[in-house]
Amino acid sequence: MNEKRFLTSSITNHLLCTVLALGSLIPGAWAQTATQVPPAVDQKNTASDPWWKHGVIYEIYPRSFQDTDGDGIGDIKGITSRLDYIKQLGIDAIWISPMYPSPQIDFGYDIADYTAIDPQYGTMADFEHLTAEAKSRNIRVIMDYVPNHTSDQSAWFKESRSSRDNPKRDWYIWHDPKGFTADGKPIPPNNWQSWFGHSAWEWDASTKQYYYHHFYVQQPDLNWRNPEVVKAMMDVLRFWMNKGVNGFRVDAVSRLFEDPNLHDDPIQPGLNAFGDPNIQHKYTDNLPEVHDMLREMRKVIDEYPGNPVLISEADEPNIFELSKMYGKNNDEVQLPMDFQVADVNELNAPKFRQLLDEVENNPAHGQPYFFFGNHDQDRIWDRYSIGVNDPAMKARIARMMAALLLTSRATPQMYYGDEIGMITSTPTRIEDVRDPEGITGWPKQKGRDGERTPMQWDTSKNAGFSTSNTTWLPVASDYKTVNVAVETPDHESMLNWYKRLIELRRINPALYEGNMQMLNPNENVVSYLRKGPAGQPSVLVALNFSDKPQTLKYDFTALGLSKGATKTLETDDPSLNHAPLTKSITLAPYATWIAEAQ
Template sequence: MPETTWWKRGIVYQIYPRSFQDSNGDGIGDLKGIRQRLDYLMWFGIDALWISPIYISPMADFGYDVADYCGIDPIFGTLEDFDHLIEEAHAKGLKLILDFVPNHTSDQHPWFQESRSSRANPKRDWYIWRDPAPDGGLPNNWISNFGGSAWEWDEATEQYYYNAFLKEQPDLNWRNPEVRKAMYDALRFWLNRGVDGFRVDVIWHLIKDAEFRDNPPNLGFQPNQAEINRFLQVYSADQPEVHEVVSEMRRVLEEYPERVLIGEIYLPLERLVTYYGQNLSGAHLPFNFQLIHTAWNARQIAALINEYEDALPEGGWPNWVLGNHDQPRIGARVGPRQARVAAMLLLTLRGTPTMYYGDEIGIGKVEIPPEAVQDPWEKNEPGLGLGRDPQRTPMHWDGSAQSGFTRGRPWLPLDPRYPSCHVEGLRNEPTSILMLYRRLIELRRQHMALSIGRYKPIPTEGDVLAYERQHKAERLLVALNLGEKPHTFLLPDGATGRVLLSTGLDQGGETTGAQVHLRSDEGLIIALQG
């Protein structure tokens, strides 16, 4: 696909719908609420909104337990509300990406209700059922990602079913062609309504080892880690046959013009890039979460970028992510000053950037009182800091009660700092982090070097990370100080430059000599001359 394809040059913005905007006062965000904020998204400058699951669900895992893939849960609205949302988004030039959850359904899905009704039911093989081990114990040692065994005993049919997450989320059997057909038909249902693509949840989990062999122990496991790390997930995920499934999904999307397939994949780089598929027949964008898990250190990040660029298959388009609904916010990980540097990093690297709602206003770590905890993972494994509620708290829109998110009681508490951290106020502060993000997005649109240009690393030392972005005759240098001490460095090839943007938003237009001074916690974008 050409480099001007929308999902290559554009910016994706993830919305966790429960927490973006509530329109009816029940304390939970909804589709009408998202519609109310489309003008903000246009002003901000993003190209596509990705909405986390809105399907009919009992909400055991807040929408990632789907009971009907072709319906909207009443919490969020109706199919008519969805149609209005996508129509209005498209009218404003915005693309819309849906979350798709194919690895498992809710245990309330009619398919599972049929499957568990009898061993002879035609849908029995739609899920993964196993007899007890010869000694009467569990079928194997596979662990749920949320703690405990991944096998749940069904008294009525005297077999175990497999659940990689909650017992309320039984895994589908993707080796069954009828399952594949049903799920691809669900994709077409939304594609026919105009959806521009899908982010596919835990795509690397879809196929399990055919022999259900025990996973080997993880010799590096520590007691303070999540229980899932007790074993290496050699047989319960990332099986070779999964790539056939991903290619089939890709072919479904190719029945429609310019759709995008994004895969959620938490794997090392050498395994991650295999999800582009042979001859790029897999996911368009296998999500690259490496920045989330790499230490915030200039040398390590520089090595990571080079390793990723080198690992990409020919023609594979890169992508970068700083945070999402499952991971601590970037502001919580690196602090408010470096969060500005991180914004410049995300929006100047080669590839498609995905932003997470609220990062643009600097939401950091939100403490959730024990009585307000909602996340089932935190409830299953308390005390390990695994809860995902802190990154799912409501968006801050203004300084009013509940920050304009709801007129009711929000489903999760707001960050108590919201009176000084909200969209309305930050729009009026010329040097705020919100205005920095907006200016970076503007600059990215103005300079093709930043969106589709080549990436060239620049050797540096210490806390400075630097690289060039090049398109035709244009050369832009990005220099990021990831430390607290000022640094001086030389521009490459004896060039001079002109500062286009500073993370402090207090520089722009100044010319430089061959030597550039970086203040602490500062990033610069410099147009190179000569």
Template sequence: MNTIRTRIAGAAIAFALASTFTPAMPGQATSKAEGASGKAPAFTTNPAWYKSALIYEIYPRSFQDSNGDGIGDLNGITSRLDYLKTLGVDAIWLTPIYPSPQVDFGYDISNYEDIDPQYGTLADFDHLIAEAKKRNIGIIMDLVLNHTSDKHPWFIQSKSSKSNPKRDWYVWKDGKAGGEPPNNPPNNWESVFGHSAWQWDPGTHQYYYHRFYIQQPDLNWDNPQVRKAMYDVERFWINRGVVGFRLDAITSLFEDPTFSDEDYVKDANGNIKINAYGDKEVKTDKTDNLPKVNDVLAELRKTADQTKGRKVVLIGETYVSSIADLRRLYGEHNDALDLPMDMQVGFINKLDVSEFRKNIGDAETGLNGNEPLFVFDNHDNPRWDRYGDGTHNQDIGRMLATVLFASRDTAMMYYGDEIAMVTTPPTSKDQVKDPIGITGWPKEKGRDGERTPMQWNSDSNAGFAKDGVTPWLPIPSSYKTANVQTEVSDYDSMLNWYKQLIELRRTNPAIRDGQHVMVNTDNNNVLMWLRQAQGQPAVVVACNFTAQPQKVSFDLSAQGITSKNAKTLMKTPGSSDPASLDAVQLPPFGVYIGQVQ
């Protein structure tokens, strides 16, 4: 009976998806909110709207081209809002869409208060905000606070002379004594993107600091004028209707005031490690996650909280090394970030049950009850298929999605995850667009592989752009089968798996609101947990992390649950419903979700 119920549910979902996923013509901006509830958006009525929300990251260049130039744009995103609504998205995070020379594809900003013409206009942005709001979807902007483009007017002025009023808006230093420029940088600090983090300026005879590309000079956050200017930028976009900000490289805002050398990273034999760019690898103790970061976070929060009528959420790009570091980013009085990204779960990068159990448990018990934000992939990292074994990739993908959506967390996913888009890196250096890949080839192939265009259908250009248009990155050959149109009608597709998981998360009280308790913690083949909300039926989840079938028995005695009966809510396609929670059979990388009766 449960199998039949699941099949009928799958059919209903496929019908619903088919009715709203009809691909829009590129450039066609939808004007009605199909499937909208008619209620006011949660982000205008509920200060905790972001808890248990689904945040969907869009890389705008790659989502939908509406004007035939091969580059995705704002009107393209607007034309796909019904798809996102039906999928169950609560908010969209847009990577940078500001005017930019595009050295780092938008993370080098030359004007914080406009839209790059490649993506559209401020009017197009306002239209996107309005249409998204009709569908109860909020827009989250990427706010790049650590650095600007070297073409930003601020830096042009700063570079013009040592006496310019904006000289101190950036980090300038003399070279080391005893050396000759440009070969005597102030210290041994390195850019994340390779080589020295200092660039010699022959015009003013000093070096400027760049944590990232040479064309991305770091702002001086010790300067109160810099802070005021950036808080004004925050207000500008809040006033245009955004519901939050993803704060790029937020832990990198400050540098050790001594500007002394970093220690080198050494291997087990005591030898200095060499990175993909051929540099001696240095630590980042003096350039990352310094205490003054939280002062800025509190000021950003104060600015956001001045907004009337909606909760503006602050999300941090926070690669930190411990749960204690992550907890501090919420603020001592929860006055800093709402959602620092927890990379310690999704970026374990190996299917190790004990590590997943520990890191998810840390998030449940080590954040003072704050909401964790789990992330498994994004525009800077290979997609989910890095976990694949080449044989069971689809089942592994379903399992990872289950960990993301059936845990107690706000879930962040990356466009195309829901149709099992895979990483497709360039095969030769001449194909590379990302400067990281150009600098580091072949050890570092860059990030093009995770940024390829969204795969909407099996037509030419995968529905991303019109026929005859050359997309900015090649369309992977996988688009012929991994695309929205094909997967809508396949009950067992990744798309329908995602849709069912997201719907279950939205409607089941235990999964939406319940505590997360690890069970059967001596089993290192299967990750098992319980979601339990007061007065509601408990839900159990099991994920097989191995390529071998596993049989498990749920031990819920510590939670006061004696029943061995469960109603199947979801399970890996083709698997059987268990007769009892004492005998749950899981296929390779299989999933079982059941509601205790």
């Protein structure tokens, strides 16, 4: 990350971005273009044009963002202390991974109490202060809503497992064994498997039944066929909406229902990383009843002003299934996470073109939602540069994926640290693994610790994340050169690349609200046109997904553009700032080119 980067742009854009990076504006300079600049996301928010169509969303993993009490674990006060940085980056909303009371088996996704704050992160007063401070900066707060399961330490589950006739027994999925072995051991009701390995059924010796857990043993699934569960979980949404949050990212929503007849899942060839037979989760994933509950969730958040949003985590197999998440009348989820695009873990231009075109023209006409990194995926820096050893080329690839994320029509979701080029720091020894997925699956599955290491703020101890001698995960080894403090004054840094792209997305009418048309000037290049409003220029984007120079030829007349590409707005290929842009051009390996087109 210390190599010299060629993040050049046109002279006009260079000066504009430098001024913006300094956080000040030359008097009168902005007034000349003010009539062409779309209103800020935080100012324009109507029912027909809600904020979440244009806003940039930033995921914060609270354990790893900022520690203020010296215990080596990030906290709510830490997030509050970094709101100015988040604002300067250009973020419109923060999605915070779970901060509820939890035994931390799955680091917060095993919730013991849905309507409280885990003391290791702070207090409810700290959270209320965070939302107030965020609101004062026009930053919205999105909570992580985990409806599929609770912790086995939840008061609900403790009651449920206490006896077969407890009033909350039916709040979870309980079943008798299929039978018993010759030596008296119970046999699970069917072959359903946990996402994290082995049987999804756990025997409870005290009540002589199995309970179902799609994830860890300590995460029993709620029974969403029980109206009392539905009511309780809808009240959870209301509780946090009343605290001032602006929506929810709904975790594992497609797993809410299971086949009540307990059919075995189909077995597929081979074994998974946990040594189990591969199965198709046919009877435990994406059942039709999921959509009934999404409509109920949507009704609840629609009771509140400000256009709150639902974001669904549902790794649907194709665009048709993804489109169902919007609802037949756009009455379910506004922003389904597009795992089809996110899981193309290679620079495959034809595949990206296909998927981008499909989601842009999805049957529901819903707003696309893209992400290339989160707390369950290797970092962008590593995932798309497998086999590439040159640090400069790795940086170009990371910048290219940032450009794809931030110049497409989709609502973009960033992951903390991607903007500075943080890398995946996977443990090399099993004794260092904290993630239970890695402990269970080692060495084939090493877990998710590598993408969850502390945010790198500066060159001080623990990268400025914590004053503790030991942090919950170790800081990545490159923090001395890859951090916010080092990159902020460097115009050519990854951080300032992200800042310029976010600002360009906000101020350019074509990127702010224009349609998106996929182009194919070259098989190795992902390219598209963002159509400008009437009388305004369009924006042409070209991303070279290959390690060789690629020639681009566009039929601008067929695209309704009489002048062609008239000005480079942003690029990391210096030759494109001065070359004639209306003729065929050559794009350097892994280079990004964003141009004005008329």
